[in-house]
Amino acid sequence: AQSVTQLGSHVSVSEGALVLLRCNYSSSVPPYLFWYVQYPNQGLQLLLKYTSAATLVKGINGFEAEFKKSETSFHLTKPSAHMSDAAEYFCALTAGNNRKLIWGLGTSLAVNP
Amino acid sequence: DSGVTQTPKHLITATGQRVTLRCSPRSGDLSVYWYQQSLDQGLQFLIQYYNGEERAKGNILERFSAQQFPDLHSELNLSSLELGDSALYFCASSVASGGEQYFGPGTRLTVT
Numbered sequence: 001a002q003s004v005t006q007l008g009s010h011v012s013v014s015e016g017a018l019v020l021l022r023c024n025y026s027s028s029v030p031p032y033l034f035w036y037v038q039y040p041n042q043g044l045q046l047l048l049k050y051t052s053a054a055t056l057v058k059g060i061n062g063f064e065a066e067f068k069k070s071e072t073s074f075h076l077t078k079p080s081a082h083m084s085d086a087a088e089y090f091c092a093l094t095a096g097n098n099r100k101l102i103w104g105l106g107t108s109l110a111v112n113p
Numbered sequence: 114d115s116g117v118t119q120t121p122k123h124l125i126t127a128t129g130q131r132v133t134l135r136c137s138p139r140s141g142d143l144s145v146y147w148y149q150q151s152l153d154q155g156l157q158f159l160i161q162y163y164n165g166e167e168r169a170k171g172n173i174l175e176r177f178s179a180q181q182f183p184d185l186h187s188e189l190n191l192s193s194l195e196l197g198d199s200a201l202y203f204c205a206s207s208v209a210s211g212g213e214q215y216f217g218p219g220t221r222l223t224v225t
Binding site for chain 1: 115117155156158161169203205212213214215216217218219
């Protein structure tokens with residue numbers, strides 16, 4: 001069975017600091033992995049996706065994530081946080097014939113001035 | 114703008130009532146998904162339809178039902194509403210059954 005674990009339900013960083021949101025997965029077959037962002041009072045928006053091409057994936061708003069099979073991780077990073085990055089971030093995967101999206105519980109990112 | 118539309122944006126109703134939430138998927142998408150998001154439960158997958166047929170069920174209560182019509186829009190019906198049903202309800206769509214999904218702006222339901 002597949003699963004997604006997001007480490008840290010709340011992360012707080014200073015403006016200009018590195019953003020690191022952690023996602024670990026479990027899958028017996030090669031997964032596709034996704035990061036979504038949800039701004040306050042809005043729907044979820046696809047940030048980036050890994051679909052077995054390049055292991056380093058670049059997304060919107062300066063975010064990127066690296067697929068590390070050996071660590072079963074797909075952590076989301078951004079070199080310099082901006083106030084507008086404050087949001088909820090969700091990691092998700094789909095794998096094999098079961099293409100249902102499996103969701104992490106989300107990480108709330110706060111950016112302090 | 115994801116291309117997925119949901120109506121209404123807000124809905125306030127009383128306990129015991131029934132409401133219908135509507136979703137129009139992105140042009141060309143055949144799958145529609147419904148999610149419930151609340152503070153205490155997080156994002157919960159409810160149900161998926163693909164080209165008019167139910168494809169997957171999640172944590173959907175028996176008081177809730179959904180359908181996808183020939184024009185691919187979908188409706189989520191919530192009946193015998195309880196205070197605990199107050200939440201954001203999202204619809205998402207995808208081209209095929211599974212893979213990346215595109216979300217609508219949600220319907221905020223308040224049950225009083």
